[in-house]
Amino acid sequence: MHPQADLIEPKKTQQTFTQQLASSLTPIRNLISFGTPSSTPSSRLFARVPASTVILVIGLDGAGKTSLLRDYLSPRPDSVKTVTSTIGTPTIGVSLEDLQVGPASFQAYDLGGCRPPYWHRFDEDLFRQADAVIYMVDAADRDRVMEAREELVMSGLRANNGGMRQGVPLLVLATKIDLENARRPDQIETFFIDNVSTSIGERPRNVVGVNLKTGEGVLEALSWLSNALSPRKDTL
C-alpha cells in the first residue's frame, strides 16, 4: 500500500489544462518509453514507486532542472525529451521536459518570468497532478530567491483549487551550493519551509543542498524522495 495513501487527497476528475496536455503527449510518451533502458544508480531508486507516479521537477529558469534529469536520472542524455503542446483559449504554447524512469515520470517545467496571469492556471494544474514535487532553487541567485518562494507558495501551495494535494511529498533542492555566494541549505530551509509552514501544511518535506556539477547531495536527496513514495517494507 502507498505509505501516504491515507494522507494524499485523490486527484480531481475534472478536465484540466494538464490533462489536455497529457492526452496530447501520450503518443509521444509511448515512443519515449519504448526501448529506453532505465539503469542509472539514481533511477533504480524509483523502480519500486507505485505505477504512473508523476514527479514534477519545477522552479525558476536556470535552477538546474535539466541538469538533474539529464545527468542523474537519465540513462542517456537523449532520453530526456522536450515536448510542446498548445492548450487553452486563447491558445498558448507550453513545453516541458519529460523523462520516463520505470514506473515514474519526471516532468520538468519552468516557473516565473513575465507571463500572462492565465499561465498560472497551468502551473497550478501541474502541481495538482503531481504525486511528488522536486522544487529546485538556485541557492546562489540571491536576487530571485523571493520570486522563487512566491511562485512555490502562490502556484504550488496556496492556489484556489490548484496547488499540491495534501500529503504529497515536497523535496526542495538547493542547487549550486559550490558557488561562493550560495545560501546554506539551512538558510533555504528557514526561508522556504519554516517561514511558510502554514501554506506547506502536513506533508513529508525535506531540503537538501546539491552540487549538480559533482553530484554531491543528489543520492541523499533522491533516496529520501524514493522512500517517501515507496511502500514500506515493514507493511508488506
Ligand SMILES: Nc1nc2c(ncn2[C@@H]2O[C@H](COP(=O)(O)OP(=O)(O)OP(=O)(O)O)[C@@H](O)[C@H]2O)c(=O)[nH]1
Ligand atoms: N556551479 C554549478 N552550476 C550548476 C549547478 N546546477 C546547475 N548548474 C548550471 O546552471 C545552469 C542552468 O542549469 P540547467 O540545468 O540548464 O537549469 P534549468 O532549470 O533546466 O534551466 P532552464 O531550462 O533555463 O529553465 C547550467 O549552466 C548548469 O550547468 C550546480 O549545482 N553548481
Ligand SMILES: [Mg+2]
Ligand atoms: Mg532546462
